[in-house]
Amino acid sequence: MFKQLRFKIEKRKHVSSLVQLISLSAAIILSVLITGLLMYVGKVNIGAGFIALFDGAFGSWKACVETLLKATPLILTGLATVIAFRARIWNIGQESQLYFGAIMAYLAYTQFIFLPPIILIPIIILFAIIGGAICGFIPAMIKAKFAVDEIITTIMMNYIVTYFLSLLLSTVWKDPNHYYEQSPTILEKFRFPILLENNRLHLGFILAIIATVIIFLLISKTPLGYEIKAMGLNPIAAKFKGINLIKTMVIVMMISGALSGLAGAGELFGVIFRLKSTISLGYGYTGIIIAMLAGLEPLAVVPVAILFGGLLNGSFLLQTTTNIPSSLVYVIQAIVLLFFLSARAISNYRLRIVANDQ
Amino acid sequence: MINNFLQAAIIINILGSMISIATPILFAAMGELVAERSGVMNMGLEGTMLTAAFVGFMVVEKTGSLFFGICFASMAGGFVSLILAVMTISLGVDQIITGLTLNLLASGGTLFWFRMDYSQTSLEKTPLIEFLKSINIPFLSDIPYLGKIIFSHNLLTYLAFLLVPIFWFFLYKTSYGLRIRSLGENPKVADMTGLSVNKNRYIAVVIGGLMAGLGGAFVSIGSVERFFPNMTAGKGWLAIVIVIAGNWRPSRILLATLIFAFLDAFQLQVQSIGVHFPYQILLALPYIAAIIILISGRAHSEAPESLGISYQRE
Numbered sequence: 131m132f133k134q135l136r137f138k139i140e141k142r143k144h145v146s147s148l149v150q151l152i153s154l155s156a157a158i159i160l161s162v163l164i165t166g167l168l169m170y171v172g173k174v175n176i177g178a179g180f181i182a183l184f185d186g187a188f189g190s191w192k193a194c195v196e197t198l199l200k201a202t203p204l205i206l207t208g209l210a211t212v213i214a215f216r217a218r219i220w221n222i223g224q225e226s227q228l229y230f231g232a233i234m235a236y237l238a239y240t241q242f243i244f245l246p247p248i249i250l251i252p253i254i255i256l257f258a259i260i261g262g263a264i265c266g267f268i269p270a271m272i273k274a275k276f277a278v279d280e281i282i283t284t285i286m287m288n289y290i291v292t293y294f295l296s297l298l299l300s301t302v303w304k305d306p307n308h309y310y311e312q313s314p315t316i317l318e319k320f321r322f323p324i325l326l327e328n329n330r331l332h333l334g335f336i337l338a339i340i341a342t343v344i345i346f347l348l349i350s351k352t353p354l355g356y357e358i359k360a361m362g363l364n365p366i367a368a369k370f371k372g373i374n375l376i377k378t379m380v381i382v383m384m385i386s387g388a389l390s391g392l393a394g395a396g397e398l399f400g401v402i403f404r405l406k407s408t409i410s411l412g413y414g415y416t417g418i419i420i421a422m423l424a425g426l427e428p429l430a431v432v433p434v435a436i437l438f439g440g441l442l443n444g445s446f447l448l449q450t451t452t453n454i455p456s457s458l459v460y461v462i463q464a465i466v467l468l469f470f471l472s473a474r475a476i477s478n479y480r481l482r483i484v485a486n487d488q
Numbered sequence: 489m490i491n492n493f494l495q496a497a498i499i500i501n502i503l504g505s506m507i508s509i510a511t512p513i514l515f516a517a518m519g520e521l522v523a524e525r526s527g528v529m530n531m532g533l534e535g536t537m538l539t540a541a542f543v544g545f546m547v548v549e550k551t552g553s554l555f556f557g558i559c560f561a562s563m564a565g566g567f568v569s570l571i572l573a574v575m576t577i578s579l580g581v582d583q584i585i586t587g588l589t590l591n592l593l594a595s596g597g598t599l600f601w602f603r604m605d606y607s608q609t610s611l612e613k614t615p616l617i618e619f620l621k622s623i624n625i626p627f628l629s630d631i632p633y634l635g636k637i638i639f640s641h642n643l644l645t646y647l648a649f650l651l652v653p654i655f656w657f658f659l660y661k662t663s664y665g666l667r668i669r670s671l672g673e674n675p676k677v678a679d680m681t682g683l684s685v686n687k688n689r690y691i692a693v694v695i696g697g698l699m700a701g702l703g704g705a706f707v708s709i710g711s712v713e714r715f716f717p718n719m720t721a722g723k724g725w726l727a728i729v730i731v732i733a734g735n736w737r738p739s740r741i742l743l744a745t746l747i748f749a750f751l752d753a754f755q756l757q758v759q760s761i762g763v764h765f766p767y768q769i770l771l772a773l774p775y776i777a778a779i780i781i782l783i784s785g786r787a788h789s790e791a792p793e794s795l796g797i798s799y800q801r802e
Contacts, residue, residue, distance in 0.1 A: 460597075
């Protein structure tokens with residue numbers, strides 16, 4: 131009697147980090163292909179296009195430093211996503227938390243402008259952290275008290291804070307010399323100190339790296355980190371282990387918000403020097419993509435953020451040298467994530483040849 | 489006397505624009521209702537609508553045919569939701585993450601394509617299209633007050649409101665509707681009775697996408713002559729809120745949509761008659777209202793039991 135052979139798809143018991151890495155590589159290769167296709171559609175020489183993309187990102191020492199500058203807010207919003215998603219808290223409000231951090235930082239700047247920079251700059255940073263944390267606290271409390279999903283409230287907060295900022299910039303904080311909704315420029319002495327000569331890389335980058343180490347230690351070494359991981363794996367079991375889910379959720383949302391708030395201060399006092407509605411080029415949303423690609427590992431956020439920072443700068447050069455709009459970068463980012471998620475999901479399964487029992 | 493006339497005109501204006509503002513949200517919310525009743529939460533609704541709005545605009549701009557524009561917009565919506573269906577139903581990727589990814593892809597993709605096609609032109613000089621004109625229904629539109637409020641809108645608006653009883657009938661009075669609802673409540677039982685869970689969920693999600701596509705079509709070619717990047721401005725998210733606020737029931741969803749639309753119409757009117765009030769607060773009103781409605785409406789939720797959970801046979 132011959133047994134018929136057939137294919138069976140079954141779920142893997144364990145997904146190794148190698149599979150994760152292969153998924154990421156496959157996603158990147160596919161995304162590069164799509165990028166090439168988009169360049170082709172845009173009637174641009176594909177080779178020249180990729181060279182421009184690379185040159186803008188890592189082509190020179192100056193480009194590399196600029197890439198680190200662009201990566202700074204991305205590291206922070208990426209970490210903000212990591213800590214929340216690790217606990218399976220769907221904070222999508224990084225954008226609002228970033229802006230509210232910037233708003234609070236600017237408030238500190240206008241109120242304590244008589245202080246010397248050495249005192250005022252730490253106060254500014256503190257206010258940004260508090261601002262972001264407040265913005266994370268509100269949806270967390272709404273969830274705690276009324277069991278309303280944080281996804282919707284954090285997204286609604288993104289819209290609400292945008293209008294709030296616009297309100298501030300058209301009234302109390304408006305630069306009277308300008309038509310546009312923006313604040314006056316930040317005085318030079320209160321800007322974040324520059325790290326290297328003749329470059330723009332500022333204090334914020336150091337803060338982002340410190341934040342990475344802190345979040346890494348927090349998740350891997352502290353009781354709170356244990357609670358976060360337990361909550362993410364199985365909230366019901368976590369509850370039986372005696373973890374106060376609500377308390378942990380509120381704390382996580384505040385930390386997550388604080389990280390994004392810090393990103394807002396960095397952009398305002400380190401790069402843009404005016405409060406306006408274009409401080410963030412969607413850094414909050416990009417942070418979500420970065421965190422996912424980093425497999426929600428804090429240390430992996432840094433290289434992925436640098437890669438994405440490079441992608442941003444590369445796309446600017448691409449726009450100036452060819453006529454490919456720089457918004458290409460948003461397409462690439464989303465496609466990488468889409469492919470990555472699919473590849474990882476597919477690699478969760480394996481194909482096995484089994485004997486058919488019938 | 490003149491004052492009375494003015495007041496009546498303002499009220500007619502507000503209620504009339506309420507009906508048209510409600511249109512895209514109603515489409516999307518009705519579609520989302522079907523998907524969620526089957527157990528799949530389409531968090532990519534915003535991106536689905538945006539893609540459809542863009543495709544509709546492009547098709548009308550290239551072909552000049554509004555009919556094609558609406559058809560292709562709806563199909564684009566169906567296509568985006570098909571991607572969502574493949575990822576969430578077949579591959580079992582988290583529904584929230586998939587939805588977010590599609591939103592980002594839609595927002596980036598439409599922006600990129602728009603800039604690519606019109607990179608030489610400034611935003612003010614982007615091409616204009618003839619958008620869908622309103623149809624005054626004979627006789628009915630002559631009814632004082634009501635005629636102007638209800639019977640002088642475009643085809644999509646009439647369709648959206650017509651869909652409410654149709655969807656109600658479909659979900660509650662047909663065996664197919666019952667099947668879809670059973671998938672959202674207990675897919676295991678549905679599976680055991682021989683119903684293909686995944687196939688029917690695919691159908692429900694794609695129906696939702698086609699509807700969101702019609703909503704997207706209304707946002708662009710149904711109401712204005714140009715396309716703006718990210719012009720859906722959170723309407724997809726509001727539709728998701730409305731499904732929750734409407735407690736997953738067609739009639740309540742209609743009511744919730746009208747409340748939101750009224751707020752929006754009210755703020756537009758306040759702005760246009762030049763009342764001195766910070767307009768940003770008015771603009772933020774629907775989003776604040778969304779949170780308040782969610783807070784007050786959670787007590788007796790009729791959410792489908794298995795909403796958001798992908799189904800795998802053991």
